[in-house]
């Protein structure tokens with residue numbers, strides 16, 4: 364099973380990904396985590412990505428597609444996979460389709476997580492205190508939400524037309540959200 368998570372920053376993609384990955388034994392592909400690791404290790408990709416991330420902007424598609432393409436080289440073709448924070452543009456979605464096609468696979472389920480903007484801001488500001496992510500400042504949170512609406516939200520229509528979209532309410536406790544996601548996958 365190939366699952367794609369779509370949703371604004373702070374909606375709970377990472378939190379729910381961990382649960383789904385262990386429930387269904389999936390490979391977890393989080394471009395945000397991959398980029399933060401690259402920054403930590405000071406690789407050329409990390410050096411190029413840092414400024415975009417710190418300003419809440421999307422890292423250019425060519426860099427992301429190359430990063431994910433490399434990850435797919437070691438991807439066991441029969442293994443299930445969960446995409447967390449990728450794709451984020453229509454260009455990236457088309458690239459993912461191409462990568463999967465080479466493996467004879469396709470996206471099975473797209474889960475759009477939805478939550479109030481007020482709740483999202485609260486979660487990210489709480490996380491800033493706990494984890495100290497450089498992009499969890501109030502200004503960068505606003506920038507990330509605007510960029511989500513402008514550049515990533517169009518993906519929802521793209522996947523709705525493919526018939527694979529399930530919208531899930533991301534409000535409530537992590538357990539409640541997880542159970543809704545499981546129901547949406549089963550339906």
Ligand code: AP5
Pocket residue numbers: 370371372373374375376377378379394395396398415416417419420421422423427447448449450451455486487489490498507533534535536537540
């Ligand atoms: P990325 O790391 O993907 O961040 P994001 O999309 O901004 O999302 P977050 O990780 O902030 O939120 P989340 O939805 O995972 O929520 P979480 O579970 O942590 O990307 C970072 C940056 O990298 C981007 O801005 C961009 O620059 C770049 N990038 C990455 N991928 C890219 C791509 N494909 N193309 C271009 N650029 C790319 O939850 C948030 C907090 O809330 C946590 O503290 C959590 O504990 C808490 N929480 C979760 N669920 C609940 C709940 N139900 N109730 C209460 N609290 C909750």
Ligand code: MG
Pocket residue numbers: 376377378395448
């Ligand atoms: Mg995340």
